[in-house]
Amino acid sequence: MTVVEKINQVPFVDLKSQYDSIASEINNAISNVIHSTAFILGRDVSLLEEEFAAYCEVEHAVGLDSGTSALEMILRAYEIGPGDEVITAANTFIATALAVTYTGATPVLVDIDPMTYNMDVTCMERAITERTKAVIPVHLYGQPADMDPILDVAQRHNLIVVEDACQAHGARYKGRRVGSIGHAAAFSFYPAKNLGAYGDGGMVVTGDGEIAETIKILRDVGQKEKYVHALKGYNHRLDNLQAAILRVKLEYLDEWNAARRQHAQLYNELLAGSQAVAPEVPDYAEAVWHLYVVRVGERDAIRGKLWDNDGIGTGIHYPIPIHLQPAYRELGGKPGDFPITERYAERILSLPMFPELTPEMIAYVVERLNSLLPA
Numbered sequence: 516m517t518v519v520e521k522i523n524q525v526p527f528v529d530l531k532s533q534y535d536s537i538a539s540e541i542n543n544a545i546s547n548v549i550h551s552t553a554f555i556l557g558r559d560v561s562l563l564e565e566e567f568a569a570y571c572e573v574e575h576a577v578g579l580d581s582g583t584s585a586l587e588m589i590l591r592a593y594e595i596g597p598g599d600e601v602i603t604a605a606n607t608f609i610a611t612a613l614a615v616t617y618t619g620a621t622p623v624l625v626d627i628d629p630m631t632y633n634m635d636v637t638c639m640e641r642a643i644t645e646r647t648k649a650v651i652p653v654h655l656y657g658q659p660a661d662m663d664p665i666l667d668v669a670q671r672h673n674l675i676v677v678e679d680a681c682q683a684h685g686a687r688y689k690g691r692r693v694g695s696i697g698h699a700a701a702f703s704f705y706p707a708k709n710l711g712a713y714g715d716g717g718m719v720v721t722g723d724g725e726i727a728e729t730i731k732i733l734r735d736v737g738q739k740e741k742y743v744h745a746l747k748g749y750n751h752r753l754d755n756l757q758a759a760i761l762r763v764k765l766e767y768l769d770e771w772n773a774a775r776r777q778h779a780q781l782y783n784e785l786l787a788g789s790q791a792v793a794p795e796v797p798d799y800a801e802a803v804w805h806l807y808v809v810r811v812g813e814r815d816a817i818r819g820k821l822w823d824n825d826g827i828g829t830g831i832h833y834p835i836p837i838h839l840q841p842a843y844r845e846l847g848g849k850p851g852d853f854p855i856t857e858r859y860a861e862r863i864l865s866l867p868m869f870p871e872l873t874p875e876m877i878a879y880v881v882e883r884l885n886s887l888l889p890a
């Protein structure tokens with residue numbers, strides 16, 4: 516059997532091989548929680564909050580039940596609501612916009628920078644009105660948005676900056692951890708994320724103690740003291756079981772991110788001269804490669820062939836920009852509104868990316884991809 520035949524199955528992500536590598540630690544952590552019966556806001560939640568805050572180099576962290584809730588709770592804590600506008604990128608996961616909508620505010624979408632796929636700061640500034648209260652830069656694919664110009668514009672217009680770091684655990688911008696740069700940041704622990712739970716989970720990090728305190732109250736049905744409800748809060752608590760799992764996995768995050776970085780470098784080297792356009796990382800960024808996204812023509816046909824003929828799993832992040840989603844018809848978006856986002860949505864292809872990938876797998880993916888592209 517040739518090497519290529521042996522690896523003739525490269526999944527898009529492989530959560531099982533990661534679990535296998537740390538199974539006994541994970542099983543212990545789960546068993547300890549079950550034996551303690553501390554399922555709701557137990558010790559692991561508060562320890563994870565401390566550990567994740569330290570990891571992100573911020574003062575406060577609050578565990579939530581998802582990244583979506585984390586975004587929403589930040590906006591609510593800053594009292595953003597009906598009549599307000601919040602600017603974000605048109606090419607993000609829909610949850611970024613949904614969190615804005617849940618508060619009663621209106622998401623205002625803008626186009627992206629063609630190199631980084633992140634919010635174009637010139638477009639952002641043009642979108643500001645007297646109703647604009649906040650801006651949500653998304654560190655998409657694990658690549659930090661260019662925060663300095665964003666912060667500069669935000670400061671001049673008195674806007675709250677909420678980092679959507681749901682895809683970027685551990686990334687750095689000019690040496691600073693993402694999540695430590697804006698007023699507050701949201702992380703997702705969806706299983707396939709760089710730091711993923713075994714179910715849903717999320718976290719807010721912030722340097723603002725008052726905001727952290729408000730979010731702690733909001734996430735727990737508005738109570739600070741049992742059955743005394745200061746606010747009309749929500750049930751958005753992080754599960755203690757998930758927190759215990761995440762505490763084990765946090766210890767490995769840097770190692771796993773380093774592996775992703777190596778994989779990205781090998782993809783870049785092997786894709787040199789290919790018709791597939793490889794991602795570029797600006798000097799200011801240390802990306803963590805949640806996704807490795809190339810651009811190709813005939814994307815859908817290529818994607819189908821990679822799976823059907825070669826057993827290679829791929830993804831599209833995301834095929835339909837927010838302004839063209841049926842759920843956001845109310846925004847009145849139409850084709851042509853955000854040309855770069857729309858052009859990219861037809862061409863982007865996320866290649867397999869997870870820490871346990873091997874160089875052979877990457878070589879196989881690139882070889883098969885190139886075989887489907889014009890020379």
Ligand SMILES: Cc1ncc(COP(=O)(O)O)c(C=O)c1O
Pocket residue numbers: 581582583584607608610611653655679681682702703704705715716717
């Ligand atoms: C950019 C972005 N924002 C928000 C979210 C929402 O996170 P969750 O799925 O944990 O609610 C995700 C992840 O799914 C995401 O990728």
